[in-house]
Amino acid sequence: MIRDPFHYSDAVLIIPPALVACLEFFDGERGELDLREFLVRLTGDLEIGELQRHLTDTLSSAGFLEDENFAARKEHAHRSFAEAAVREPVHAGSGYPNEPEALRETIRGYLNGALPENGAGEGRVIAIAAPHVSPFGGVEAYRAAYSALAPEDRERTFVILGTSHYGAPDRLGLTRKPFRTPFGETQTDGAMVEELAKQLGGGALMEDYCHAVEHSIEFQVVFLQHLFGPSIRVVPLLCGPFLSVYRGGFPEDSAPVGRIFGALGELAARDGDRLLWVLGVDMAHMGRRYGDDLQARAGMDEMDRVEQRDRDRIAQISAGDARGFWERVRENQDDLKWCGSAPIYTFLKALPHARGTLRRYQQWNIDEHSVVSFAGMSFSLR
DSSP states (O other), rough: OOTTOOOSSSOOBBOEEEEEEEEGOOSSSSSSHHHHHHHHHSOOSSOOOOHHHHHHHHHHTOOOSSHHHHHHHHHHHHHHHHHHHHHHOBBTTTBOOOSSHHHHHHHHHHHTOOOOOTTTTTTTTTEEEOOSGGGGHHHHHHHHHTTOGGGGGGGEEEEEEEESSSSSSSEEEEEEOBBBTTTTEOOOOOOHHHHHHHHGGGGGEEEEEEEHHHTTHHHHHHHHHHHHHOOOEEEEEEEETHHHHHHHHGGGHHHHHHHHHHHHHHHHHHHHEEEEEEEOOOOEEGGGTTTTOOOTTSTTTTTHHHHHHHHHHHHHHHTTTTHHHHHTTTGGTTTOTTTTTTHHHHHHHHHHTTTEEEEEEEEEEETTTEEEEEEEEEEEEO
16 A cells, blocks of 8 residues: 655555565666566566556556656645645544544543643643654553643743654754644744744755644644643744764754754743743654564563663653763664654753653554554753
């Protein structure tokens, strides 16, 4: 089954098992004669012209080949998002209910009576880390994170640092658009977004199309609106992956990344308690879905060892030890496949005096053979 996570195409193609190997020939290096030779060997029939044309035409018309049709689809999608007045709720109806009352009841059930409260003994909470997995899979961690907030937090501006699953590496994705959900529209702090864009230059992508399809911020917005009303003030920031995971060194060795940390640090120092940082982050991704040769089961066998390593990283986060955290992330080029490492490291560098409290660690079988881990955390200045 082939689908397009960028939503340039809304088609879903089912490729017959016998033809799956043919997809390797659409790599920009091999040509039609190579594909024809393979099909002849596969079928034992010299008359495969119609099959070859059908396969190629189907992939092209669906937008799954890098050709003129794909380029037109991509250009149209990017232009439409840039010109749109709001960021639409693309995961309503799949990740959560698309009707306001049903959504309200669902989130109320997830929070299970937990109300915003001051984190006991922590001082005023300046940040939380919540999952970005589908809410029904990470209920306990979402509840732990959002119950750390206080009623008076509704007056603050929520700086949401989300994982950019599809974004440019070593870059911050910005948008001026308010986020719409079934609850209503947020207010985006346009002045703050413009300020970041000016300071970051090439380190930021304005109206980054990834915002149009990304779930890591959208899910946080839904929880925040449930707690504090639809018109919350937000600054939505998508953190692309840091290449130093593979190259060695530290993210700030890249000049654009260094500017990101500097600009966000200045923002945090200047606006202080007026801001509340929300990290939309998952942790380990293990099992067959993620390319591992193991049948992962939450809390069992190999996943028990993964939990120990996760908790070691969480300890570095809680201590505000950005360097120690990143040294662990880049071990074996992050074989735990934490997709929240970039937002977490960004936060630790921007607010070096923040100290964290682990409120809930959780693992979830996203399918029979694959597990995602995540946590609910809160942060204060200590």
